[in-house]
Amino acid sequence: MLAATEVDRNTKRRTAAASAGSLRSRAAGAKKLVKAALALYLYQPTESESEEYHKWYFNTLVWKKTTWMGVPCWKSTADMWNYQEILFELKPSLVIEFGTAHGGSALFYATIMRQVGQPFKVFSVDINHKRLERAARRDSDILFVESSSTVPAIGEHIEHLRSEFPGKIFAILDSDHSMNHVLAEMKLLRPLLCAGDYLIVEDSCLNGHPVLPGWGPGPYEAIEAYEHEFPQDYTHDVARENKFGWTFAPNGFLIRN
Ligand SMILES: C[S@@+](CC[C@H](N)C(=O)[O-])C[C@H]1O[C@@H](n2cnc3c(N)ncnc32)[C@H](O)[C@@H]1O
Structure with a gap:
């Protein structure tokens, strides 16, 4: 039998836990409401169906719920x-x-x-690997490096890997989406990519291309700035970019000349 004071203490603990739980669920509800309101606020309809779909896809955050083999993969399926x-x-x-x-x-x-079946390596760099999941981490074909993508050591690492795995490169920029950072990544890759290599600059859809107008200069503006400085470096693979009617990487399908 519990003493009266013990019963009292347990009741108080249960009441406190219940009210903390209800606070948490109220906070989650409020967060959902804010997200929905923000999506509506950012939604500016146009005549273009593909653009509408793009905005719907981005604003509903469905890309955040997309997984590959159970691991989150923040991409458009197209x-x-x-x-x-x-x-x-x-x-x-x-x-x-x-x-x-x-x-x-x-x-x-x-x-x-x-599936392609030739020797290869995936080299994946992130400034912070705290979110990296075990299912990916244990894949021996992937080399994960925790670092900022723009430090010279990353360039040296790529140079070394290129000699270890001679052949074409497919590179994709999907880290810090500020213009200056993406521009620095493109410049880092400049001496490392050869004719025929492929470069994707992701999330050039930000800053009103067509999502999140007012976001500030991002990947789209980085591509423009790079091409202003080095106009001969890349050819735009327009056919692929337009193939599925929309992409998170507008203007960002580039083949090295
Ligand atoms: C959009 S997420 C990458 C999504 C992932 N590629 C996917 O498709 O699922 C951007 C990542 O860039 C990383 N990041 C931010 N700044 C960085 C930097 N300076 N260098 C390297 N990675 C950076 C973040 O830690 C974050 O994990």
Whole structure:
């Protein structure tokens, strides 16, 4: 039998736990409401169905709930299909990814490349690998490096990998989406990519292209600035960019000249 004071204490504990739980669920509800309101606020309808779909896809955050083999992969499924087609055709020996997050996208590239059937490595860099999931981490075809993508050591690492895995490179920029950072990544890759290598600059859809107008200069503006400085470096693969009617990487499908 519990003493009266003990019963009293237990009741108080249960009441406190219940009210903390209800506070948490109220906070989660409020967060959902804010997200929905924000999506509506950012939604500016146009005549273009593909643009409407793009905005719906982005604003509902469905990309955040997309997984590859159970690991979050923050992409548009249309882009993933496009990348699969590029990887199969290009048959690169080295896939470079800046921006790992959970590792779902690195796992996706490795899965496709294993089917292609030639020796390859996926090199995936992130400034912080705390979110990286075990299912991706244990894939021996992927080399994960925790670092900022723009430090010279990353360039040296790529140079070394290129000699270890000679052949084409498929590189994808999906880390810090500020203009200056993306521009620095493009410049870092400049001496490392050869004619025929492929570069995707992701999330150039930010800052009103067509999502999140007012976000500030991002990947789209980085591509423009790079091309202003080095106009001869890349050819735009417009056919692939337009293939599925929309992409998170507008203007960002680039083939090195
Ligand atoms: C959009 S997420 C990557 C998503 C992932 N590629 C996918 O498709 O699932 C961006 C990642 O870039 C990383 N990041 C931010 N700044 C960085 C930097 N300076 N260098 C490398 N990675 C960075 C973040 O830690 C984050 O995990």
